Amino acid sequence: MAHDRRRFLKAVGAGALTAAFPPSIQRALATPARHGTGSIRDIEHIVILMQENRSFDHYYGTMRGVRGYGDPRAARLPSGDLVFAQPTGSGVLLPFRDAGGDLGNAFLEGTPHNWPDAHQAWNGGKYDQWVPAKGTTTMSHLRRDDIPYHFALADAFTVCDAYHCSFMGATDPNRYHMWTGWVGNDGKAGGPVVDNSELGYDWHTFPEHLDSFGISWKIYQDAGAGLDAEHFWGWGSNPYIGNYGDNSLLYFHQYQNAAPDSPLRKAFNATDISVGGTLFDQFWADVADDRLPQVSWIVAPEAYTEHSNWPSNYGAWYVDGMLEALLSNPKVFSKTAFFLTFDENDGLFDHVIPPTPPETRAQGLSTVPTTNEIYPGNGTNYAKGPYGFGARVPMLVISPWSKGGWVCSELFDHTSLIQFIEQRFERETRGKLLETNITPWRRAISGDLTACFDFKTPSAGVISLPSTSQYEPPDYDFHPDYVPVPPATQVMPKQESGVRPARPVPYELEASGDLRLGPGTLELRFDNSGKAAAVFQVRAGMSQSGPWTYTVGPNKHLSETFDLKADGATSYDYTVHGPNGFFRSFRGSAKPFSANLAVRSDYDKDGGVTLELKNLGSRDANIRIYDAYTKRSVVQRVGEGRSLVWHFDLDDSYGWYDLTITVSGDALFLRRLAGHVETGHNSASDPAFGV
Numbered sequence: 001m002a003h004d005r006r007r008f009l010k011a012v013g014a015g016a017l018t019a020a021f022p023p024s025i026q027r028a029l030a031t032p033a034r035h036g037t038g039s040i041r042d043i044e045h046i047v048i049l050m051q052e053n054r055s056f057d058h059y060y061g062t063m064r065g066v067r068g069y070g071d072p073r074a075a076r077l078p079s080g081d082l083v084f085a086q087p088t089g090s091g092v093l094l095p096f097r098d099a100g101g102d103l104g105n106a107f108l109e110g111t112p113h114n115w116p117d118a119h120q121a122w123n124g125g126k127y128d129q130w131v132p133a134k135g136t137t138t139m140s141h142l143r144r145d146d147i148p149y150h151f152a153l154a155d156a157f158t159v160c161d162a163y164h165c166s167f168m169g170a171t172d173p174n175r176y177h178m179w180t181g182w183v184g185n186d187g188k189a190g191g192p193v194v195d196n197s198e199l200g201y202d203w204h205t206f207p208e209h210l211d212s213f214g215i216s217w218k219i220y221q222d223a224g225a226g227l228d229a230e231h232f233w234g235w236g237s238n239p240y241i242g243n244y245g246d247n248s249l250l251y252f253h254q255y256q257n258a259a260p261d262s263p264l265r266k267a268f269n270a271t272d273i274s275v276g277g278t279l280f281d282q283f284w285a286d287v288a289d290d291r292l293p294q295v296s297w298i299v300a301p302e303a304y305t306e307h308s309n310w311p312s313n314y315g316a317w318y319v320d321g322m323l324e325a326l327l328s329n330p331k332v333f334s335k336t337a338f339f340l341t342f343d344e345n346d347g348l349f350d351h352v353i354p355p356t357p358p359e360t361r362a363q364g365l366s367t368v369p370t371t372n373e374i375y376p377g378n379g380t381n382y383a384k385g386p387y388g389f390g391a392r393v394p395m396l397v398i399s400p401w402s403k404g405g406w407v408c409s410e411l412f413d414h415t416s417l418i419q420f421i422e423q424r425f426e427r428e429t430r431g432k433l434l435e436t437n438i439t440p441w442r443r444a445i446s447g448d449l450t451a452c453f454d455f456k457t458p459s460a461g462v463i464s465l466p467s468t469s470q471y472e473p474p475d476y477d478f479h480p481d482y483v484p485v486p487p488a489t490q491v492m493p494k495q496e497s498g499v500r501p502a503r504p505v506p507y508e509l510e511a512s513g514d515l516r517l518g519p520g521t522l523e524l525r526f527d528n529s530g531k532a533a534a535v536f537q538v539r540a541g542m543s544q545s546g547p548w549t550y551t552v553g554p555n556k557h558l559s560e561t562f563d564l565k566a567d568g569a570t571s572y573d574y575t576v577h578g579p580n581g582f583f584r585s586f587r588g589s590a591k592p593f594s595a596n597l598a599v600r601s602d603y604d605k606d607g608g609v610t611l612e613l614k615n616l617g618s619r620d621a622n623i624r625i626y627d628a629y630t631k632r633s634v635v636q637r638v639g640e641g642r643s644l645v646w647h648f649d650l651d652d653s654y655g656w657y658d659l660t661i662t663v664s665g666d667a668l669f670l671r672r673l674a675g676h677v678e679t680g681h682n683s684a685s686d687p688a689f690g691v
Contacts, residue, residue, distance in 0.1 A: 033400030053346035065500030111347025134347035181437030541573030
């Protein structure tokens with residue numbers, strides 16, 4: 001079985017590399033990765049392009065092998081409905097694709113995306129106010145036939161399906177996280193900044209750290225109306241030039257006031273296509289001459305940002321232009337990592353509830369300090385609440401070390417980009433290139449993106465991508481907004497079937513429950529024996545209580561006791577959600593003589609899971625364990641006070657498990673354990689996606 005699994009993964013990887021995409025830029029993508037040290041140090045250039053305002057589900061909810069619309073362990077709302085069924089006031093609205101045709105070229109209407117409406121949609125973690133806060137367009141989505149270039153990139157390289165925007169709100173605060181690690185959370189130097197006011201700020205930025213260690217960097221943008229004291233954002237009436245105000249470094253006084261010979265003036269570098277040339281000229285020239293800096297950020301004009309009132313495929317044309325430039329010199333591409341992501345989700349729905357720190361003891365616990373992660377509020381409509389995380393957004397990792405159509409499901413946010421740069425230059429700076437703005441809680445739970453790469457044995461082969469020539473804007477005008485129309489008859493979108501190869505993630509988690517019928521309490525214990533901190537989210541079924549959030553660092557645990565009789569209840573129903581599909585369900589009755597099983601799981605490094613069930617009830621129990629992947633059941637009678645140990649080999653499901661335990665004669669009792677057993681090796685995405 002292990003041999004079959006390895007053979008499958010090899011076949012999946014090879015298939016992604018030889019997929020019959022329409023040819024365009026396959027010539028340079030065939031270039032092997034630079035392989036000097038077999039480590040991250042083989043990367044000489046890091047290029048970051050942050051686009052605008054699209055959620056992960058909106059783009060990739062229907063794509064094969066990612067946590068999208070086919071998620072088998074999606075959260076439930078207080079109503080009992082799955083999170084996809086968002087309340088409207090008169091019913092529910094499911095994710096939908098408008099019946100119109102060319103949606104990838106549609107000027108989709110923008111939706112609210114500021115602190116007040118974002119926190120309204122989040123609703124303290126209940127996550128059930130998206131439509132009232134954002135409107136019906138929030139639930140619209142695109143498909144492969146709408147945005148074939150975006151899908152082809154994901155199928156050719158690596159897509160991250162647990163990458164969240166940093167901030168639950170607008171553009172600028174999210175970009176501040178990318179360039180500085182936070183929004184001035186300590187209340188000094190002009191922060192905290194929770195909107196797009198752009199008043200001018202003074203806390204330090206990460207490029208200043210790069211300068212202090214002699215690490216070269218540059219901004220690639222267009223000057224637009226002019227990058228000067230009057231128009232330092234380069235944003236004017238023409239949306240096809242300039243930088244749309246997305247170069248957030250220019251909102252910092254140290255850049256605005258920099259002397260002509262200051263290294264900070266690199267933030268003002270720009271083309272000026274209003275007088276000739278193309279948007280890609282500078283980048284193309286630097287690649288051609290092999291003088292690309294060690295770290296680069298690209299900032300697009302408004303029309304190409306993929307902002308929700310501009311076509312996604314205009315963005316595809318722009319991204320392809322930058323990739324064409326990068327790939328024009330195979331020597332440069334062989335040593336470059338290109339990150340393509342989005343600053344925030346606009347108001348577009350994503351079903352994965354973002355991890356957040358507890359605001360108060362009543363909302364949970366954390367073994368990791370949550371200092372500077374709760375905004376105190378401003379006394380008006382910007383109420384107290386967590387800065388983030390926000391919704392998931394797309395992230396594609398494009399490089400010779402990330403080819404093959406992989407998915408990486410480690411938790412990331414925009415500060416992960418800073419952490420990746422820290423890791424790349426760790427040896428050169430002796431570990432001193434450390435962005436202290438990133439809070440302890442955020443640094444603990446958010447990975448550094450190195451898991452997306454295979455530096456020792458990178459994939460080889462030819463990849464081709466579809467042409468984007470048809471996506472070049474046919475004119476340079478504004479166009480009316482396109483408003484998607486929800487269908488009269490609703491059905492859930494169908495996710496593509498099949499799996500994709502998956503990178504290992506650093507999680508080894510357990511959540512167990514001990515029911516005490518006498519006092520009527522349920523104690524939940526959260527254990528983390530993995531390498532990264534993890535956030536456990538606890539939800540109460542069909543209840544307005546909670547949710548609660550528990551952050552547990554590596555080799556730590558937390559416990560919480562829930563009083564089942566506090567509100568006169570005679571039954572309980574709690575679910576626990578964690579990263580990469582980790583899930584536990586605890587349901588039953590608190591009445592005397594109810595079923596009471598203590599269930600523990602144990603992982604083995606071969607990818608299997610062992611359950612130990614102890615009957616703590618007052619009578620023998622006929623126990624059934626149902627395996628959702630094999631569709632088989634184990635039925636055993638377990639005497640009072642006795643235990644049952646059962647091992648499940650997970651080779652057929654590539655390390656994924658979904659086990660439901662019931663007891664005959666007690667219809668309320670249920671324990672469900674689901675997730676993925678990590679072995680430290682490559683695996684595959686959940687085969688239950690798209691089924």
